[in-house]
Amino acid sequence: MTGQVFLFGLAAAAAEVLGGSLIYFRKSWPRRVQETLLALGAGFILALVFLKLIPSSIHALGDSAMLYCIIGFAAIHFFEHTIVGHLHFGEETHSDAMIAKGASLSAFTGLFIHAFFDGFTIAIGFQFNFLLGILIFFAVLLHKFPEGLTIGSIVVAAGYPRKVVLMSTIGLAVATLIGVCTLFLFQNLNADVVGAGFAFSAGVAVYVGASDLIPEINKSKDRIPPLVVFAGMIMFYLSDRILEMLVR
Secondary structure (H helix, E strand, O other), rough: HHHHHHHHHHHHHHHEEEHHHHHHHHOOOEEEEEHHHHHHHHHHHHHHHHHHHHHHHHHHHHHHHHHHHHHHHHHHHHHHHHHHHOOOOOEEEEEOOOHHHHHHHHHHHHHHHHHHHHHHHHHHHHOOOOOHHHHHHHHHHHHHHHHHHHHHOOOOOOOOOHHHHHHHHHHHHHHHHHHHHHHHHHOOOHHHHHHHHHHHHHHHHHHHHHHHHHHHHHHHOOOOHHHHHHHHHHHHHHHHHHHHHHHH
């Protein structure tokens, strides 16, 4: 299973690089595209968290699961907004609104940490339950492409050479793969430790969906992206049903 999980992580990392590559070859990208993809990912992640991840965590650990969930939530908040500084996850910045290079470095650091936790969530999800791992992979994949667009846009707006766009997105892809490699740490651990890691990742997913993605979508002047959030929830439900039918 280790090889399969690594391939899933590699696919998520590739989606990140693809998003950055589009900024590299095309200086700007329609904001509606980015907002729509973020909204789809947000709806999918939130449905996954509340319908699968949290219930599964409680089933595995009992009431203590929620302690690990809140620790996961607090950890990513600490890294993204306390250590690094304020980070707008979905912000796409154009060349007519240049930003400081220090701010772009802060954004990269925040997204690097975020990408690591994406990979960690994929790894621990597969270790906990293979089908849940697939759903988690889809949730991560849906926001990897716009994440690549985001960091690419910020780098361009900060005035860095265009080659830095690819370097930054590859950096985030590497962070994702490092997170996936935590799978090796969990392979020989007992079920309670794996359950705690899974509950921790559920808290991380809550933060990504509710704190990173939804606020950016709510800023949109377009009515379509907020509606797409519901499409993401429906996509999760259908994906879950299809997976259940395939394994029967």
